[in-house]
Each structure stands twice: as C-alpha cells, then as structure tokens.
Amino acid sequence: xxxxxxxxxxxxxxxxxxxxxxxxxxxxxxxxxxxxxxxxxxxxxxxxxxxxxxxxxxxxxxxxxxxxxxxxxxxxxxxxxxxxxxxxxxxxxxxxxxxxxxxxxxxxxxxxxxxxxxxxxxxxxxxxxxxxxxxxxxxxxxxxxxxxxxxxxxxxxxxxxxxxxxxxxxxxxxxxxxxxxxx
Amino acid sequence: xxxxxxxxxxxxxxxxxxxxxxxxxxxxxxxxxxxxxxxxxxxxxxxxxxxxxxxxxxxxxxxxxxxxxxxxxxxxxxxxxxxxxxxxxxxxxxxxxxxxxxxxxxxxxxxxxxxxxxxxxxxxxxxxxxxxxxxxxxxxxxxxxxxxxxxxxxxxxxxxxxxxxxxxxxxxxxxxxxxxxxxxxxxxxxxxxxxxxxxxxxxxxxxxxxxxxxxxxxxxxxxxxxxxxxxxxxxxxxxxxxxxxxxxxxxxxxxxxxxxxxxxxxxxxxxxxxxxxxxxxxxxxxxxxxxxxxxxxxxx
Numbered sequence: 379x380x381x382x383x384x385x386x387x388x389x390x391x392x393x394x395x396x397x398x399x400x401x402x403x404x405x406x407x408x409x410x411x412x413x414x415x416x417x418x419x420x421x422x423x424x425x426x427x428x429x430x431x432x433x434x435x436x437x438x439x440x441x442x443x444x445x446x447x448x449x450x451x452x453x454x455x456x457x458x459x460x461x462x463x464x465x466x467x468x469x470x471x472x473x474x475x476x477x478x479x480x481x482x483x484x485x486x487x488x489x490x491x492x493x494x495x496x497x498x499x500x501x502x503x504x505x506x507x508x509x510x511x512x513x514x515x516x517x518x519x520x521x522x523x524x525x526x527x528x529x530x531x532x533x534x535x536x537x538x539x540x541x542x543x544x545x546x547x548x549x550x551x552x553x554x555x556x557x558x559x560x561x
Numbered sequence: 562x563x564x565x566x567x568x569x570x571x572x573x574x575x576x577x578x579x580x581x582x583x584x585x586x587x588x589x590x591x592x593x594x595x596x597x598x599x600x601x602x603x604x605x606x607x608x609x610x611x612x613x614x615x616x617x618x619x620x621x622x623x624x625x626x627x628x629x630x631x632x633x634x635x636x637x638x639x640x641x642x643x644x645x646x647x648x649x650x651x652x653x654x655x656x657x658x659x660x661x662x663x664x665x666x667x668x669x670x671x672x673x674x675x676x677x678x679x680x681x682x683x684x685x686x687x688x689x690x691x692x693x694x695x696x697x698x699x700x701x702x703x704x705x706x707x708x709x710x711x712x713x714x715x716x717x718x719x720x721x722x723x724x725x726x727x728x729x730x731x732x733x734x735x736x737x738x739x740x741x742x743x744x745x746x747x748x749x750x751x752x753x754x755x756x757x758x759x760x761x762x763x764x765x766x767x768x769x770x771x772x773x774x775x776x777x778x779x780x781x782x783x784x785x786x787x788x789x790x791x792x793x794x795x796x797x798x799x800x801x802x803x804x805x806x807x808x809x810x811x812x813x814x815x816x817x818x819x820x821x822x823x824x825x826x827x828x829x830x831x832x833x834x835x836x837x838x839x840x841x842x843x844x845x846x847x848x849x850x851x852x853x854x855x856x857x858x859x860x861x
Contacts, residue, residue, distance in 0.1 A: 455679060455759060455781045458671055459773035462766045482671065487784055489836070490673040532839075540809045541674075541837040 435511050438473050445477055454481050472501035476514045479521075488525060489541070492548045495521065499555050506555040515556065522553050590622045591800075594633065594642035596651060596788075599739050601627045608646070610829045614817040618807040621800065630705050634658065637793075644804065645791045649846055650707040650855070652789040656840070657857035663843075664790040664801060665808040665835040670760045674836035675784040677759040678712025681776045683747055688754060691720040691780050697753035699724070699731040700746050704855075706758075707846060709740050712782035713756035715849040720780070741765060748775060760787075785846040786838055808835040 441464060448457035458481055465474055475498030483491035495518055499506045505514045526549050533542040593612060597604045604627040612625040623644075628636050633651055636642075637659065644664065645655060655661035666674040680699075682688035688697065694717065702709025710733070717724050724731055732752075743755040744765060759781065765771045790808060792801045811834060816823040827834060851858045 453778065455677075455762075455778045456773060456776075459762060459766045462671075462763055463773055466767060466769070478671070485672070485677075485781075485784060487672045487675060490671065490675075493673070536839065539837045539839075540806075 438471070438512070441468070442473060442477060449477070449481055449484075454485055457481055470501065472498040472505060473512055474498075475501065476505050476512070480514075480517060483521060489545050492521065492525065492545055492552070496548045496551055499552065503555065506552070518552055519556055522549055522556065525549055526553065588621055590624050591643040591796075592624050592626050592640060593644040593646060594626050594628045594637060594640070596633055596645075596647040597627050597629050607830045610817050610819045610824045610826050611832075613819055614811075614815065614826045615804065615807055617817065619800070619803045630703065641793070643793055643796050643800075645793075647789060647791070648705070648707055649786045649789050649843060650705055650711060650850065652786075652791055653843060653846060653850060654857040655791060656843075660794040661791040662794060662796075662801060663838065663840050664792050664805050666786050666790075666838045667788040668833040668836055669787060669831065670763050670833070672759070672784050672787075673833070674787055674838055676708045676787040677784045678708040678710075678716070678782040679757050679759050679762065680713050680716065680754055680779040680781075681744070681747055681757045681762070682754045682779055683750070684775055684777050686753060686777065688779060689777055691717065691722060694722055694754060694779070695727045696729045699728050699754045699756070700743050700752040701731060701733045701756045702740055702743060702758070703733055706740075707785065707849075708758035708760065708782075709743070709756055711846075711849055711853055711855055712785070713780075714853045714855075716780050716782050718852055741770075744771065744776075754779065782849075783845055785849070786843050790835070805837065809837055811835060 442461075445457045445460045445464065448454075448460055458478065461474060461478055461481075465471070468474065475494045479491045479494035479498060482488075482494060495505075495514070498514070499518070502512075504510050505512055506518060507513055508515045526546075529542060529546045529549060533539065533546045536542055593615075595604050595608050598607070605625065608625055612623050616623045626636075626640065626642065630648070630651065633645075633647060634654060637645065637655060645652075645661065646667075647655070649666075652661065652663070656663070668674045670676070680691070680694070682693075688694065701713065704710050714724055717727075740758050740761040743752075744757050744761060746752045747755040747757075748771065762771070762776070762778075766773055790804075792804065811827055813825065813827050813834075815826050817826050818824075819829075847858075850856070854860060
C-alpha cells in the first residue's frame with residue numbers, strides 16, 4: 379500500500395477516487411432531503427406573497443390617507459387635487475379610481491363616478507368582492523341600485539343618445555361584477 | 562382617322578365628367594364660430610385640426626372662425642355661423658335668443674362634460690369659509706366666464722354675501738381670462754381670494770405648477786355643463802346628426818393630416834372627448850344666471 383502511494387501517478391488516482399466517493403455520498407444525502415427543500419421553497423413563496431399583500435394594503439392605506447382625511451372632512455375638491463398629485467406618481471392604481479368615483483358621486487358627477495368605478499374594478503376585481511380590505515361592494519351596489527333605473531329610463535326616452543348608452547353599459551358592467559360575473 | 566376622333570371625344574367627355582364630380586372640397590362652406598380662449602392664435606392652433614377632422618369625417622367643408630366672447634352674439638347674427646363652440650353660458654344666451662340647438666359637450670378633466678367654479682385662498686391666509694370673505698380683496702375672471710365668474714358670484718349671493726358691497730375691493734383685470742393668472746395672483750399675495758375654475762386647479766396640479774396643499778378651497782359650486790358645440794336652427798338636421806356623431810365617436814387615437822403631420826385631434830384641442838348631454842342638463846346654469854342677474858336673463 380505504502381509502495382503504491384509512493385508513485386506520484388498512483389497518489390493522484392487515489393485522490394481523484396476519494397473525491398468521487400465523497401461527492402457521491404454527498405449527493406445521496408442531499409437527494410434524500412429534496413422533498414423538504416421543495417416544501418420549504420413553496421412555504422417561502424407563500425410567505426413572500428402574504429408579506430407583499432399585507433405590505434401593499436399598508437402602503438395603499440398610507441398613500442391615500444391624506445385624500446381620505448380630506449374627503450371625511452368634506453373638502454372634496456381638495457381631496458380630488460390630492461388624488462391628482464398621487465396619480466402623477468401612480469397613474470394606474472385601481473384604489474385611486476375607486477376613491478375618485480366615490481368623491482365624484484358626492485359632487486353629483488354621476489357619469490364620471492360610474493366610469494371611475496368601472497376603471498377601478500377592471501384593474502382589480504377585488505373592489506367588487508363583498509370581502510377584503512378594499513371592498514367597495516356596498517358603495518358600488520348602492521350606486522347601481524340608485525342610478526340604473528334613472529339611466530334606463532333616460533336612455534329609453536332618448537334612444538339616439540350615445541352618452542346615456544355608454545353610462546348604461548357601464549352600470550350593467552358593474553351590476554354584472556357585483557353578481558360575480560366575469561367580463 | 563374616324564377612330565382617332567372618336568377616342569379623343571371619349572377622352573374629352575371623361576375629363577369633363579370627372580370635373581363635374583361633387584367633392585367636399587367644392588361644396589358649400591359651413592362656418593364654425595369658436596369662442597376665443599386665451600388668444601386667437603391659441604384658439605386656431607387648438608381647433609384647426611379638429612375642424613379639418615370634421616370636414617373629412619362629415620364630408621363637407623368647414624371653416625373655423627375665432628371670435629371674442631363679448632362679440633359672439635353679434636357675429637353669430639352677422640356671419641351666419643352654422644355651428645358654434647362656446648362656453649356653456651354663451652350656449653344659453655344663443656339658445657335663448659336664437660334657438661341654437663345643442664350638439665355636443667366637451668369633456669375635459671375630472672368632471673367630464675361638466676365643470677365647477679371654486680373660490681380659493683392661500684392655505685396660510687386664515688380665510689376658510691364664505692363668511693370670511695367680507696372685507697377681502699377678490700379677483701374674478703371675465704364676466705361671461707361660467708366657472709371663472711358666474712358660479713362664484715352665485716355662490717356668494719346664496720351665502721348672503723353681496724360681492725358688490727361686502728368685499729373691500731374686487732377686480733376683473735386685463736388678462737384675467739387666463740385663469741392661471743388668478744390662481745397665481747392669490748398664490749403671490751396680490752389678492753386675498755380668487756374665483757378659480759376647478760379645471761384650472763386640476764390641470765395646474767397635474768402639471769406640478771401648484772400643490773393641493775398650497776390653497777384652501779373656501780367654496781365650490783355645483784357642477785354644470787362645460788364648453789359646448791351648438792348648431793344654428795336652420796342647419797340641415799342630417800348634417801347636425803353627422804356632425805354630432807363625428808364628435809361623440811372621436812377617440813384619443815384619431816388623427817388628421819395637418820400641415821404635413823399626423824396630429825392627434827383631441828390632444829391638439831386639449832379635449833378628452835365629447836358627450837351628448839340634454840338641454841335640461843343646463844338648467845342648473847340657467848338658475849345661476851337668473852340669480853346673478855346675468856345674460857340671457859339680465860334685467861335692468
């Protein structure tokens with residue numbers, strides 16, 4: 379044995395063989411725990427999604443708090459201007475459309491309020507769900523119940539009016555989403 | 562030889578016939594009177610592509626005529642405008658006095674085809690309610706501006722404040738039609754309060770010129786229809802219908818060839834689109850004009 383290891387070439391072969399044996403053993407050991415690693419990875423992904431979801435809720439509540447505070451104090455136009463500032467940075471955020479729809483409705487801009495609710499729901503269907511931190515189900519439901527009969531009647535008496543048709547179509551869209559319908 | 566003569570005769574006939582074809586370029590010219598906004602030049606720049614688009618879409622020749630607000634009614638009578646584009650108060654005047662027909666209402670900003678007037682002060686001024694306006698210096702837009710004068714005047718009257726006697730001073734200075742100037746006049750302290758159109762506040766905020774935190778909105782009027790296209794009473798109903806359809810169907814992607822460029826029609830006109838309102842939607846503005854003793858209901 380010692381004679382064998384005296385040869386430089388043989389020593390090199392033994393070293394390579396030992397490395398191969400240890401490598402194979404390590405592979406066998408890690409292969410046995412593969413299922414656990416996949417599960418851990420899935421758990422991590424779920425955790426990341428939950429954290430991102432919670433962070434998004436907190437972020438949006440913080441972002442729109444000044445607008446909501448102004449709205450609550452009755453400063454609706456000021457709230458709209460604040461919303462305008464925020465929408466310069468986040469122009470496609472659905473929650474902004476929902477808040478805008480609500481404020482516009484309070485200012486009697488019904489057609490534009492309906493259009494904003496539609497934009498918000500199209501961007502994120504959660505707003506038309508009954509549950510959830512940003513559920514607007516109740517306010518959209520009230521809007522549809524109050525406005526649909528009136529716009530249906532006006533569209534019936536003015537059949538050539540493109541604007542009334544468009545508002546009616548938007549109201550029907552919201553009605554469908556409240557009922558759980560897809561686009 | 563006979564064949565050659567026959568061919569030449571045929572060619573001559575086809576040339577003459579092609580010359581007789583009626584095209585939009587050769588039909589009657591219909592004038593559209595556009596109320597000047599900030600200046601005649603700006604009005605031309607904004608609305609020339611829209612006028613070109615309407616000519617192409619409707620298939621008749623339209624000519625744009627910029628008109629000063631105060632001169633509009635006289636020139637409407639003299640120059641026989643087939644169509645008009647004015648603020649909503651001028652629409653009421655022309656409707657009342659000349660049976661102008663409602664065609665379509667312009668959409669711009671958060672209220673769509675409607676707008677509102679606000680009274681603003683600087684945030685740090687301490688002026689927070691309409692009652693605080695007594696004894697203050699106020700700047701208004703021109704008298705025929707519905708969201709720069711009438712709406713605010715009416716707001717004050719309804720709150721029991723007479724702008725003629727209860728303010729220490731008020732002015733409609735030269736250039737006040739540029740509503741932005743009124744907003745800056747308050748911002749820089751030249752006046753205590755201003756009659757600012759809600760749309761201008763919105764646009765200036767969007768452009769980053771002002772911040773929502775700079776001003777206090779002391780009061781805001783109800784919303785009422787914005788700038789309006791009308792048609793003179795004698796215009797062919799089919800032409801009015803096609804004109805309206807061309808406006809209402811306009812999308813932000815629609816372009817027209819103008820001075821060798823493809824220009825986006827709505828963007829060029831600073832318009833988001835057009836809506837088909839009902840004349841009864843203008844009743845809210847009629848109420849304001851009556852209370853403020855303004856045309857077309859003014860009594861002396």
